[in-house]
Amino acid sequence: MIEVLDKCIGCSKCVPACPFNAVSMVGKKAVINEACTLCGACVPACPVKAIVITREDPVHRDFSAFKGVWVFAEFEDTGRKGPKKIRKVTLELLSEGRKLADELGVELAAVVLAEKNRNYEKELGAYGADKVYLSENCEFSDYDTDIYSAVIAALVSKYKPEIFLFPATFTGRDLAPRIASLIYAGLTADCTGLSIKNGLLKQSRPAFGGNIMADILSPNSRPQMATVRPNVMKVSPPSDKTARLVKENINIPEGMRRVKVLEKKVAGYESADRIDCADIIVSGGRGMKSREKFNVLEELATLLGGMVGASRAAVDMGFKEKSRQVGQSGTTVSPKLYIACGISGAVQHLVGMKTSDIIIAINKDPNASIFSVAKYGVVADVHEIIGKLIDAVKKAKKIK
Numbered sequence: 001m002i003e004v005l006d007k008c009i010g011c012s013k014c015v016p017a018c019p020f021n022a023v024s025m026v027g028k029k030a031v032i033n034e035a036c037t038l039c040g041a042c043v044p045a046c047p048v049k050a051i052v053i054t055r056e057d058p059v060h061r062d063f064s065a066f067k068g069v070w071v072f073a074e075f076e077d078t079g080r081k082g083p084k085k086i087r088k089v090t091l092e093l094l095s096e097g098r099k100l101a102d103e104l105g106v107e108l109a110a111v112v113l114a115e116k117n118r119n120y121e122k123e124l125g126a127y128g129a130d131k132v133y134l135s136e137n138c139e140f141s142d143y144d145t146d147i148y149s150a151v152i153a154a155l156v157s158k159y160k161p162e163i164f165l166f167p168a169t170f171t172g173r174d175l176a177p178r179i180a181s182l183i184y185a186g187l188t189a190d191c192t193g194l195s196i197k198n199g200l201l202k203q204s205r206p207a208f209g210g211n212i213m214a215d216i217l218s219p220n221s222r223p224q225m226a227t228v229r230p231n232v233m234k235v236s237p238p239s240d241k242t243a244r245l246v247k248e249n250i251n252i253p254e255g256m257r258r259v260k261v262l263e264k265k266v267a268g269y270e271s272a273d274r275i276d277c278a279d280i281i282v283s284g285g286r287g288m289k290s291r292e293k294f295n296v297l298e299e300l301a302t303l304l305g306g307m308v309g310a311s312r313a314a315v316d317m318g319f320k321e322k323s324r325q326v327g328q329s330g331t332t333v334s335p336k337l338y339i340a341c342g343i344s345g346a347v348q349h350l351v352g353m354k355t356s357d358i359i360i361a362i363n364k365d366p367n368a369s370i371f372s373v374a375k376y377g378v379v380a381d382v383h384e385i386i387g388k389l390i391d392a393v394k395k396a397k398k399i400k
């Protein structure tokens with residue numbers, strides 16, 4: 001319930017703050033009409049705290065109006081002007097969201113904030129979306145926390161999805177908590193697994209420093225919100241389906257953008273420098289023993305057309321730079337081929353690479369956990385095997 005208290009001084013600052021034109025001035029008092037979605041954007045605009053929203057006791061709230069699974073569609077931000085590509089993580093979330101929606105028997109929708117539509121209903125429909133909620137505005141060209149969170153909170157208040165998934169990217173990690181706090185919902189960050197349990201979203205993620213996997217349910221808030229890291233979920237093959245387009249014109253109050261972007265420089269965006277874009281990764285761990293011995297992996301990776309990755313232990317020992325660390329506190333990767341050399345397979349490493357298509361593990365300990373996710377395992381001294389592998393690849397490529 002929303003209420004304007006008698007202490008309203010009639011300053012009218014709440015009128016332009018409302019994205020739904022739900023506030024008007026009657027005499028010297030603000031009046032809120034039925035277009036109000038309880039998004040909360042007007043509350044901080046009032047200088048005398050005269051607008052009060054009372055939320056129902058979550059434990060006894062009726063959630064029957066909340067239906068459907070939503071995915072926030074994120075775009076690549078290369079820092080360059082012009083149309084932006086939809087990020088692969090969006091397609092991963094749609095593919096996973098499709099499974100959740102099918103299990104619940106509800107629709108899957110993507111939420112797109114863009115300058116203008118570029119056939120998004122076709123592209124996102126191909127990866128499973130039944131609907132695309134699209135809001136067009138030139139203000140969406142540069143990501144802005146205040147604008148994006150207010151608009152999406154308004155859409156959530158209006159359409160009431162039961163599940164809302166965000167990528168655990170810089171943008172998703174900034175945006176999802178802001179929306180959660182605006183709509184009084186919970187949020188589970190950095191999930192590595194999602195499923196349905198008794199009609200609720202089961203959100204699995206590493207907890208207590210990654211030593212255990214925690215399963216989290218949110219029975220007392222809607223939507224059930226989660227962020228998921230890129231490369232954790234698999235992208236389903238595209239279909240020729242087109243989603244239904246629902247256009248939402250939401251008014252963005254003047255002055256809402258508090259930050260003006262003058263120039264943008266996005267560092268390390270080129271895919272050639274990014275381990276999460278590599279198709280082949282040769283990764284080394286503490287078992288590589290020294291920086292010099294670790295460097296042999298570069299030769300194998302170059303011969304295979306791939307990149308070198310590292311476990312955290314290898315990074316801590318200075319064998320490789322932090323940007324190449326694979327795992328929970330590094331980058332999540334999902335290449336076609338992952339060769340783990342002298343890596344034990346701690347859970348914090350496995351969560352960052354276990355969705356790779358083919359995993360080859362080389363370890364002298366036959367009980368090493370890395371073998372539990374490997375398709376091919378070699379129990380041997382890695383230093384002997386790498387030399388032989390390099391010779392074999394050179395021979396196959398007829399390199400002397």
Ligand code: FAD
Nearest residue numbers: 285286287311312313327328329330342343344349364382
């Ligand atoms: P070790 O566990 O020491 O394993 C070395 C392996 O090499 C052993 O299995 C051994 O049998 C093998 N070996 C030794 N010599 C040879 C040889 N000659 N030939 C063949 N095999 C040999 N780790 C990550 O990797 N990424 C992360 O993002 C990450 N995040 C973390 C976050 C938190 C909060 C915490 C608490 C830990 C994190 N860790 C992470 C650390 C993780 O728990 C492990 O300590 C780390 O992955 C171990 O790296 P390793 O496998 O290289 O080393």
Ligand code: SF4
Nearest residue numbers: 018036037039040042
């Ligand atoms: Fe306030 Fe949002 Fe309702 Fe507008 S829609 S009156 S901003 S709570």
Ligand code: SF4
Nearest residue numbers: 008009011012014046
């Ligand atoms: Fe009244 Fe507050 Fe709106 Fe000003 S901002 S008109 S004080 S409710």
